[in-house]
Amino acid sequence: MAMTKRNGKNDTIILNTIEELIPQDHDVRMLDNCIDWSFIYPLVENLYSDVGRPSIDPVVLFKMIFINIIFGIGSMRKTCKEIQVNLAYRWFLGISMDEKVPNYSTWSQNYIRRYSNSEVFEKIFDQILKQAISYGFVDMETVYGDSTHQKANANKNKYTDEEVEIMKKIYENDLLDEINRDREEHGKKPIKKNEKEELNFDEETGKLKRDIQTKHIKISKTDSESGCFHKGEKEKCFAYSHQTFCDRNGFVLASVCVAGNVHDSVSFFSAYKVLNDKYMDQIKNVCLDAGYITPAICKTVLENGQKMYAPYKRPMTKKGYYKKYEYVYDEGYDCYLCPNNKVLSYSTTNKLGYKEYKSNPKDCENCPLRGRCTSSKNFQKVVTRHVWEEYREEVMD
Structure with a gap:
């Protein structure tokens, strides 16, 4: 040819x-x-406009x-x-x-x-x-939530260090009410709502002033709405975080974009609210990553009448020491029992919502298991339990 x-x-x-x-x-x-x-x-x-050129x-x-x-x-x-x-x-x-x-x-x-x-x-x-x-492509019974980071078009070396106010979490007022109820039940004084503000003496005015809690963060000179993100082996950069929920067929149901320095467990609430405002009655199960297993998230999902599923999260305990689950909680007496069957009694409920249970130093000083239990100099073991811990335990069971 x-x-x-x-x-x-x-x-x-x-x-x-x-x-x-x-x-x-x-x-x-x-x-x-x-x-x-x-x-x-x-x-x-x-x-x-109704006037002007097409x-x-x-x-x-x-x-x-x-x-x-x-x-x-x-x-x-x-x-x-x-x-x-x-x-x-x-x-x-x-x-x-x-x-x-x-x-x-x-x-x-x-x-x-x-x-x-x-x-x-x-x-x-x-x-x-x-x-x-309407065509039946979307299955609302079970939704899956997670976040992904998107690198911003901003030079990681061009930024300013700025002091910003620490914003309140969406559930902080409810948590404080729960903390105060628990403290009152144990004969403790309630925590005031302004306790997170510190009183400092102003030498110029000669008066006490309230300082709102702040923190220092890096603000990009190129894209001020992005946030500095650094996790594990990933490159440190300015980025955005997309908190997204989808169904089993891959249809995105709700998505919220926040700065890359916002933790997933914080951005969850805004995206979850958008999701429930539209489809709450249709959703039965919510599947999330292990990073979302916090008492506040578990409480929010379960109280909406939905089941929450998450993978097993390995206890963050120092190697060679007893895991928290090896200390048994007695709900009737509101105390913990250590692996040596000694009682850790209720001490207080702190402003972060954790009840503190402390051992008797005399029991720990000569305990044969102390080397695997605590290394504190005062020979006292402290175990904490969140006021909403039962919600997290229900999810993990």
């Missing part, structure tokens, strides 16, 4: 329509068939985002260029061969000026998820 060699460019005029050129099994056809995109128009109607079709602008993500293009600037030469993308957007594709500047300015401070993206997300639920 003779070799064929093309000379120059082929300028043949294509008489076929775009509809005929797009394969029937192409992803854009499936995407267009499974979602009714007309729901976007009423969601964005209040963001447009705007770019808002459905086109949002479909461009789907092309960017689904086909893994990454850069929105590159996406605009790809649409210009890709017939399948043009068909999906409804842009003809001789029609101009919105450039990156047009897309970005619409995003910045019109959509960035609105809730339209969340509404679109909810509407698409609602369509998926």
